Amino acid sequence: MTSILIAVFSTIGTLAVLFASIGVLRMPDFYLRLSVTVKAATLGVGLLLACAAFIFQDSSITTRAISIVFFLILTAPVAAHMIGRTAYHKGVPTWKGTVIDELKESTAEKPGQYETEGEKSANTGEKKL
């Protein structure tokens, strides 16, 4: 019974990891690739760690597995956000099927919002004290 459960969970987790890697290879755009990486890979690793916690039946191993899943769930979206922001400001092109770009619309209304202090004073002619 235990081994059947382990086999089912590890199969689902491994397939999630496989789908994440296929998505990274086949998606047409950087941003779509980013969205695939974070979610599917975290799900797959989380399921495999749940298998490890279930097969060892030890409180120290369970704590380690929970902490690894916690780290992954906490850090993967933050890292994806940072690298996505960098890519957007770097000018990485979006896919031709992308229909909405809310960041571009919001920055077009307020020019100078994302400029640094030096650029602002250079634009307005003020001098830094």
Added chain:
Amino acid sequence: MTLDLYFDFIIFPILTVSVVLVFLRLLKGPDIVDRVIALDLIITIGIALITAYSIRSGQAILLDVAMILALIAFLGTIAFSFYLDKQEKK
């Protein structure tokens, strides 16, 4: 079919194929950010491989390495995005 054989012939080959697929993206990647997320995904699949190997071999101590690797992956991506931001501002 025992669980050990199942891990040997199903789980490990699928994980290895996924690492190879992501490595193709790492070689191909049209931009540097694609390569950064490919590296990030390779490290995440490495965590999955270490976990599967610790289940297969019964050595739970290997999970410590997986924990360290999870932190290193985060630090690597953050450092890459930080320095790419700095490079862009010049």
